[in-house]
Amino acid sequence: MSLSESIKGGYARLKEFLGIEVPAEMKKVSWPNKQGVYSSTKAVVVSVLMISVYIAVVDTVFNRLFEVILKVK
Numbered sequence: 001m002s003l004s005e006s007i008k009g010g011y012a013r014l015k016e017f018l019g020i021e022v023p024a025e026m027k028k029v030s031w032p033n034k035q036g037v038y039s040s041t042k043a044v045v046v047s048v049l050m051i052s053v054y055i056a057v058v059d060t061v062f063n064r065l066f067e068v069i070l071k072v073k
Helices: 003-028 034-070
Strands: none
Touching: none
């Protein structure tokens, strides 16, 4: 098999994949409704904010602790 035949075969497989297989699989996808997307986004934003506050508090505590231990200031 020559390089050009290999490239043509790869192109044919790619064309079949993108033209037939991808649309068939996309029809099987269960897309969420608007309320589902809203509630999921809200949960993610709240979780990120809570984790951010937790990390900030822990960072501040450790910073103060190391200042006391190392007597920096």
